[in-house]
Amino acid sequence: MSKYHPLTEQEAISIARNIPGIFSGEGELSCREIGDGNLNLVFHVSQASTGASLIVKQALPYAKVVGESWPLSLDRARIESEALIIEARLAPGLVPKVYHTDHELALTVMEDLSSHVIMRQGLIDGGVYPLFAEHISDFLAKTLFYTSDLGMNQQEKKVLARSFSNPDLCKITEDLIFDHPYTNADTNSFDPHLQEDADRLWSDAELHLEVALLREKFLTHAQALLHGDLHTGSIFITEQSTKVIDPEFAYFGPIGFDIGAVLANLLLHYASQEHWSTDAASRSERRQYLISTIREVWTGFERKFRVLWNEHGTDRIAKTAGYQDHYMNRLLQDTVGFTGAKMARRIVGLAHVADIDRIPDADVRATAQRLALAIGTNLIKQNRQVSSIEELIDIAVTASKV
Amino acid sequence: MSKYHPLTEQEAISIARNIPGIFSGEGELSCREIGDGNLNLVFHVSQASTGASLIVKQALPYAKVVGESWPLSLDRARIESEALIIEARLAPGLVPKVYHTDHELALTVMEDLSSHVIMRQGLIDGGVYPLFAEHISDFLAKTLFYTSDLGMNQQEKKVLARSFSNPDLCKITEDLIFDHPYTNADTNSFDPHLQEDADRLWSDAELHLEVALLREKFLTHAQALLHGDLHTGSIFITEQSTKVIDPEFAYFGPIGFDIGAVLANLLLHYASQEHWSTDAASRSERRQYLISTIREVWTGFERKFRVLWNEHGTDRIAKTAGYQDHYMNRLLQDTVGFTGAKMARRIVGLAHVADIDRIPDADVRATAQRLALAIGTNLIKQNRQVSSIEELIDIAVTASKV
Secondary structure, eight states, rough: OOEEEOOOHHHHHHHHHSSTTSSSSSSEEEEOOOOSSSEEEEEEEOOOTTTEEOOOOOOOOOOEETEEEEETTTTHHHHHHHHHHHHHHHHHTTOOOOOEEEEETTTEOOOOOOOOEEHHHHHHHTTTOHHHHHHHHHHHHHHTTTTTTSSOOHHHHHHHHHTOHHHHHHHHHHHHHHGGGGGOOOTTTOOGHHHHHHHHTTTTTTHHHHHHHHHHHHHOOOOOOEEEEOOGGGGEOOOOOOEEOOOTEEEOOOOOOHHHHHHHHHHHHHHEEEEEEESHHHHHHHHHHHHHHHHHHHHHHHHHHHHHHHHSSSGGGOOOTHHHHHHHHHHHHHHHHHHHHHHHHHSSOOOOOHHHHTTHHHHHHHHHHHHHHHHHHHHHHHHGGOSHHHHHHHHHHHHHOO | OOOOOOOOOHHHHHHHHHTTTSOOSSSOOEEEEESSSSSSSEEEETTTTTTTTEEEEOOOOOOETEEEEEETHHHHHHHHHHHHHHHHHHHTSSOOOEEEEEETTTTTEEOOOSEEEEEEHHHHOOOOOOTTHHHHHHHHHHHHHTTTTTTSOOHHHHHHHHHTTHHHHHHHHHHHHHTTTTTTOOOOOOOOOOHHHHHHHHHHHHHHHHHHHHHHHHHBOOOOEEEEEOSSEEEESSSSSSEEOOOOOOEEHHHHHHHHHHHHHHHHHHHHHHHHOOOOOOHHHHHHHHHHHHHHHHHHHHHHHHHHHHHHOGGGGOOOTTTTHHHHHHHHHHHHHHHHHHHHHHSSSSSSOOOHHOOOOOOHHHHHHHHHHHHHHHHHHHGGGOOOHHHHHHHHHHHHHO
């Protein structure tokens, strides 16, 4: 019989106390459950006398999203902790430290990042993160290169891919990103004023073909070990530090899916400036900052990925003339397509983003929603023609001028 | 401790006797080891009094090819037997029946097909197989459709893919098909008169880019459960019956790889007609037969795959307008590329084909070898532009007229 059960705060404290090197043996520990209760329990355990703290995160055997509940494999806790450990090795300093894992209890004990804020909230609050593009492009280039056939022994990659088979969580992505937003699905959720926009999305044959092709890539293209859910709610940030969290969706998939997640959430925030910027000048400045960040994320990723390839390519085939350029261009096109898909689903699909949903005025919110949809659908439709990140930027800037 | 050890003939007989429903309890059983000793032991167990017989196939823990020997996972016996069982369910009558498996002993007890001949030898002997295209296109369409995301629940596919992770045998393909033939590798083996042809192969940058792209598809594109080694030496045949054997290379890969293996071996035989046809008229007739077969294999596959898709597609995305045409055209292009790759490696790489190697006259052999190389390299270079099977046929016919 499994020893799995949801932990109490007292149990979380006992587990925390056994982690060596964090707390003093003397002072009392206190515990608060700070999760949103939808997928995981998150216990913050701290010691007032020393200021030391850590996080005990435990997976729940179900997912709750917007009132719906469905069973979800506890194996995702193993996947999350193993992904964090691999990411820490490949991209040091850019993920929380893992102190302890217990696969049967589906828990991971890890570094407390309360000195950071969730990037989505940080952006909504007007935060500027001058090192973010540098950090996240580092994370992307290193984790994706070193788990691809370009940077890893191909046989070891196959063995690793076996332990990152993640059918349950992939199913969520397949449905909520690549299927439901493009049809009248029960899970969809959107403001009534978007009914006509949704109708257009549901009947756009050109768009549907591109989404089917992107979904096929998500299903079959095992390029590298992805984070799998790299939106700005999965990033803890300060001006000096960036920490990627929550890789429970990790699996071997198309590299552009992770990069697209980052760019999509920057562009959703870009669209939300209809509200969060108080006047045209500050809106323009804020958007300029976001566009620069998007450009630097891609160009930083591309530059670093190419350097890793040139200096640490696994074999002679990686050095084939013309192959790297061909590969990088396909990565860009995938990135553009997945960016679009990850925007559209946040407007008409099940799970939204606070950047846009929290805009109080319905008309302003509608403008931001339609801008996000326009950027997203244009990116999806044009992904296979793109040859420069400037084209993605043009699509965003042009849409916001209409 | 594992009970694995290479079986004696007496042990093979004991195992065979325990299979219910094959032999009579009375008559004696006799046994001959008929394998080539390079990868497997193959025991033919028969009963003179009843005429009943079966095969006991056991994997050896190493591979020997052209004098080289390297260790090889016994897990391939499990993969082979599980693939045979799945193929029998999806394409009834087109693989040998499996009577019994023992994963620890790495053995499969199966139907004896001695009434059939190995298709490669059958073709060399001038055999004509009027039902082959119908049968093999059936096998390809059914096994590949029903194990793809188009014909199988996507989550079940991921679970199945885990048990068909096949790093050892994929490594052989990666090296011997997609790497070594294009560089001066120790494993290569070719007639001295082909030195200049090999040099050209090793320095052809346009070719190398296409091979790198095909290799990447082999490494990352998990479309369906492949047979993985579907040449004419893996097919038992009569005029009425076709049985696909030896799926130990099975793994989830690009569909065009299996179809390309069939077409490549028909084209290698086409090239070998420089010798096996005794005059120009019979050569022309024989080549016409092979070309018709190639056309029917592809068109039969395409027609059947589309019917399965239309009638048994798993979900609404499969019905997206334009998606099927797009998908089938990519399958054709992959097929053309893999056909070419599987031809070139048989001329300059480690493992050759008897169709060509057994041509006694060096000049005639050289003509056949150069024809196979010309067809193969042209197919590789043109694969991404092809839009009809007639283009593959044109490349073959044109090359043989030069």
